[in-house]
Amino acid sequence: MTSTASTTPHRAARPAYLMTLLFLLALASLALAIFLGVVDLNPSDTLAALTGHGSPEARAIILDIRLPRILTGMLAGIHFALAGLLLQSITRNPLADPSLMGVSQGAMLAVSGFLVFTVYSHDTGSTTLQELPVHWLPLIGTLGGLAAGGFIYLIAFRRDLGPLRITLCGIAVGAVLHAIGIGLMAGWGSGRLEVLLEWFSGSLYARGWQHALFLLPFTAAGLAVLPIIRRPMELLRFDATVARSFGLSYRAQFSVVLLVACALAASAVGVVGPVVFVGLIVPHMARFLAGRQTRIVLPLTVALGAIAMTLADLAGRLAGGAEEIPIGVVTAICGVPLLVALLRKTP
Amino acid sequence: MLTATNLSICYGPRKALDNFNIALAPGEIRALIGPNGSGKSTALQGMAGLVKPEAGAVTIDGAQMSGMTRREIAHRLSFLPQQPTAPDEMTVEQLVRQGRFAHVGLFRRYRREDEDAIAWALESTGLAPLAERPLSALSGGERQRAWISAALAQEAKVLLLDEPTTFLDIGYQIEVLDLVHRLSRERGVTVVMAIHDLNQAMSIADRITLMEKGRVVFDGTSDALAESGLIEQVFRVEGRFVQIASDGPPHFDVHLKRWSGKRGFESAKHAPAS
Numbered sequence: 327m328t329s330t331a332s333t334t335p336h337r338a339a340r341p342a343y344l345m346t347l348l349f350l351l352a353l354a355s356l357a358l359a360i361f362l363g364v365v366d367l368n369p370s371d372t373l374a375a376l377t378g379h380g381s382p383e384a385r386a387i388i389l390d391i392r393l394p395r396i397l398t399g400m401l402a403g404i405h406f407a408l409a410g411l412l413l414q415s416i417t418r419n420p421l422a423d424p425s426l427m428g429v430s431q432g433a434m435l436a437v438s439g440f441l442v443f444t445v446y447s448h449d450t451g452s453t454t455l456q457e458l459p460v461h462w463l464p465l466i467g468t469l470g471g472l473a474a475g476g477f478i479y480l481i482a483f484r485r486d487l488g489p490l491r492i493t494l495c496g497i498a499v500g501a502v503l504h505a506i507g508i509g510l511m512a513g514w515g516s517g518r519l520e521v522l523l524e525w526f527s528g529s530l531y532a533r534g535w536q537h538a539l540f541l542l543p544f545t546a547a548g549l550a551v552l553p554i555i556r557r558p559m560e561l562l563r564f565d566a567t568v569a570r571s572f573g574l575s576y577r578a579q580f581s582v583v584l585l586v587a588c589a590l591a592a593s594a595v596g597v598v599g600p601v602v603f604v605g606l607i608v609p610h611m612a613r614f615l616a617g618r619q620t621r622i623v624l625p626l627t628v629a630l631g632a633i634a635m636t637l638a639d640l641a642g643r644l645a646g647g648a649e650e651i652p653i654g655v656v657t658a659i660c661g662v663p664l665l666v667a668l669l670r671k672t673p
Numbered sequence: 674m675l676t677a678t679n680l681s682i683c684y685g686p687r688k689a690l691d692n693f694n695i696a697l698a699p700g701e702i703r704a705l706i707g708p709n710g711s712g713k714s715t716a717l718q719g720m721a722g723l724v725k726p727e728a729g730a731v732t733i734d735g736a737q738m739s740g741m742t743r744r745e746i747a748h749r750l751s752f753l754p755q756q757p758t759a760p761d762e763m764t765v766e767q768l769v770r771q772g773r774f775a776h777v778g779l780f781r782r783y784r785r786e787d788e789d790a791i792a793w794a795l796e797s798t799g800l801a802p803l804a805e806r807p808l809s810a811l812s813g814g815e816r817q818r819a820w821i822s823a824a825l826a827q828e829a830k831v832l833l834l835d836e837p838t839t840f841l842d843i844g845y846q847i848e849v850l851d852l853v854h855r856l857s858r859e860r861g862v863t864v865v866m867a868i869h870d871l872n873q874a875m876s877i878a879d880r881i882t883l884m885e886k887g888r889v890v891f892d893g894t895s896d897a898l899a900e901s902g903l904i905e906q907v908f909r910v911e912g913r914f915v916q917i918a919s920d921g922p923p924h925f926d927v928h929l930k931r932w933s934g935k936r937g938f939e940s941a942k943h944a945p946a947s
Contacts, residue, residue: 418760557779561771563760567723571754572827573747573775618764618805 341622344615348629352400355636359396360388364643364650394535398597399639399653400632401541402530403604405594407631408548410605411612411623412555412587416562416580417489423605424591426496427584428474430600431503433592436470437463438510438522463525464540464596471592474503479584488566492584528601528654530639537597544593548586552624555583560620601635601654603661608634610668674699674863675750675831680719680729689715691887693729699830700861702853704874707884708908713867714755716884717833720865721752733831747775751827755835755867757820759808765819766804769794772826794826797852814845821849825856832856834866838873846870850877871904875922883907899923 361372365387374380375388406424413422424430440462478499482492511522524531558579561569566576591605612626635653638660642651675697682690690712697703705713718724720731722738731738733749751772759768772794773787795801798818808816817837824832834853838846850873856862868874874881875895883891883898885907891898898904899914904925911928 554779557774557777561774563763564771565754565758567718567752567754568757568759570723570743571721571747571752572771572823573744575743613762618762618767618807620763620767 341616341619344619345622345625345629348626348633352629352633352636355633355640356396356400359636359640360392362640362644363387363392364648390534394538395530395533396636396639398533398537398541399530399635401538401545402594402598402601403608403631403633403635404545404628405541405548405590405631406601406605407608407612407627407634408552408624409587409591409594411609411627412559412583412590413605414609415559416583416587417493418563419489419493420610421606422493423602424471424587424595425500425600425602426493427588427591428478428496428500428503429471429588429591430595431500431507432474432477433467433471433595434526434600435503435507435510436473437467437525437596438507439470440466441522442510442513461536464537464593467596467599468593469596471595472588474499475584475588475592479581479588483581524652525599527652528599528657529652530598531650531652533598541593541597544589548590549628551582551586555579555586556621556624559583599654601657603657603665604631604634604638607661607664607668610665614668614671674701675720675731675733675865677716677720677731678729680716680731681727682715682719682724683727684715688727689887690719690726693719693887693889695720695865695882695889695892697831697863697865698879699863700857701863701879702857702877703863703865704878704881705865705867705884706869706871706874706881711884712887713884714835715887717752717835717865717867718754721750721833722746723752744775744778747827747829749829750831750833751824751829752833753820753824753835753837755839759820761809762807764805764807765800765811765822766791766795768808768819769800769804769823769826772823775827775829790826790828794822797825797855798822799848814841817841817845817849821852830861831863832865834864836867836869838868838870846873853877871925872922875899875925895922899925 360376361367361369367375367384367387371380371384372388375384378385409429410423413424413426414420417426419426478492478495481495481499482488558574561572561574562576562580562583564572570576594601608630609623609627612623612630615630616623616626634657638656639653641660642653642656645651645656675695677693677695680690680693681688682693693712693716695703695716705716707713715724719726722731722741722743733741733746738746769791770783773783773790776790777783777787792801795804798821800815800818800822803811803815803819808819811819817840821834821837824834832853837849837853841849853864853866854877857864875898878895880892880894881898882889883903890907891901891903893901905911912926913928914923915926917924
């Protein structure tokens with residue numbers, strides 16, 4: 327009997343190097359996003375604002391607008407990417423992303439339903455963002471997304487919890503929820519569509535500290551469970567028969583991973599809207615970079631999710647000038663060529 | 674060791690397994706034979722605790738399987754389904770490593786004993802040189818051996834194999850059968866395998882279970898099976914049992930219609946012992 331210990335050193339070297347590189351890249355994108363913006367602040371003013379000095383205007387721009395917005399984006403990026411990776415693994419579907427479990431559509435229906443209800447119940451005649459109860463949107467969106475995910479889970483769970491069944495249920499229920507959501511919007515009147523459209527396209531516009539703080543408990547809980555679900559996730563990529571033969575309580579572990587994925591996705595959709603492609607592509611990028619080092623796919627996904635959201639939002643802020651491009655549009659435009667490139671590289 | 678008592682399993686209205694009984698001795702090799710759809714796979718899945726039985730029970734090491742967690746079962750029994758699938762980019766070593774899940778669980782680090790079991794499983798299937806290859810780059814025979822290797826890494830005392838030799842060429846078939854024999858005799862592993870080749874079944878198994886329409890119609894040695902006349906009846910073929918080596922297993926020689934007019938030619942060439 328020989329030990330495989332001799333092969334371990336050269337395997338450990340590359341992941342450590344990759345992780346360090348990505349960590350530095352995450353810091354760099356954070357710095358870049360802080361220093362660059364529509365309002366031209368020179369670097370010394372920005373630095374002064376970060377350390378609590380400088381003009382009140384600069385401090386307001388950096389500390390109250392840019393920093394919380396960037397952090398919200400990073401957290402949401404981690405949520406989308408992780409949710410995508412978990413869903414892709416357990417449904418064994420490389421095209422899975424948060425919209426698969428009806429989470430995006432559920433959140434969307436809840437948000438549009440909520441706005442219709444509140445506006446008609448005490449109509450102020452206003453169409454401005456400030457007078458609509460927007461501060462409730464994250465919570466409403468999260469609950470709507472979780473409700474949709476839970477509903478699909480229950481339908482699939484009543485019989486056999488096969489990955490294909492859950493995918494089909496997700497698509498069917500998602501389509502119905504989406505249709506109702508669009509119907510509500512159509513009936514609502516065009517005058518008030520702006521706030522909804524902004525949310526639906528996925529945007530970090532005007533996201534502040536309260537949004538980052540709303541996401542933080544979900545992020546912390548999600549990251550805390552990762553070590554527990556790491557090995558079951560490997561096994562969940564097999565047929566149920568095989569996974570159970572290896573000793574996995576398939577149903578229980580499938581449910582745990584699904585719940586974590588739905589909670590991460592729903593909270594992120596609630597805060598920034600359905601940002602497409604991040605949940606789909608980041609896990610593929612992580613797998614591509616990791617190659618055979620499957621154990622670093624999880625940390626890579628976390629890092630890349632944060633980086634992708636930060637850079638996409640920065641691009642949207644800079645490219646559009648005063649009228650910024652919503653991040654959902656940026657990720658969609660950049661996502662398609664990336665996906666095609668990755669698919670070509672994958673054997 | 675492993676016993677199934679009055680096990681019945683239904684798929685909807687169809688009774689796939691009807692009052693199935695089996696009792697296995699430690700280190701025994703048992704072949705499960707029968708026509709397509711006779712319930713061999715269902716019997717194996719029932720014995721592995723993967724399907725909830727309508728009636729009856731399975732015990733392993735004297736304990737009821739229905740009260741065990743999947744991990745407790747996996748410690749004692751490994752099951753290899755027919756044509757299992759794995760993620761494409763997974764390497765042989767990574768697949769075999771999954772076989773240790775029952776031992777390491779969610780958190781425990783891989784210790785020396787785990788690495789040793791993995792290395793042993795790779796070596797006994799001749800896969801050590803291919804350990805870093807992705808499964809998608811393997812031939813059918815190599816992939817089948819990789820799966821057997823994963824089942825071996827589990828280090829369970831009972832091994833259930835569902836048609837492990839199907840789709841393998843004759844060379845790999847014999848390799849798998851030899852491996853099964855070594856496991857049984859050297860490590861005391863009890864092996865139950867569903868297998869289609871009657872002669873391979875009779876040459877490797879200590880006992881044979883013949884199934885038809887979800888029921889056991891015969892349970893005994895190869896010699897007793899040869900004498901029973903059940904093979905011709907259950908499989909609806911004509912043929913006869915011949916003894917090739919005096920101390921070897923009986924051999925079933927099928928009678929093909931196209932040779933019925935050429936009896937003289939055949940007997941002149943092969944001079945069968947009878």
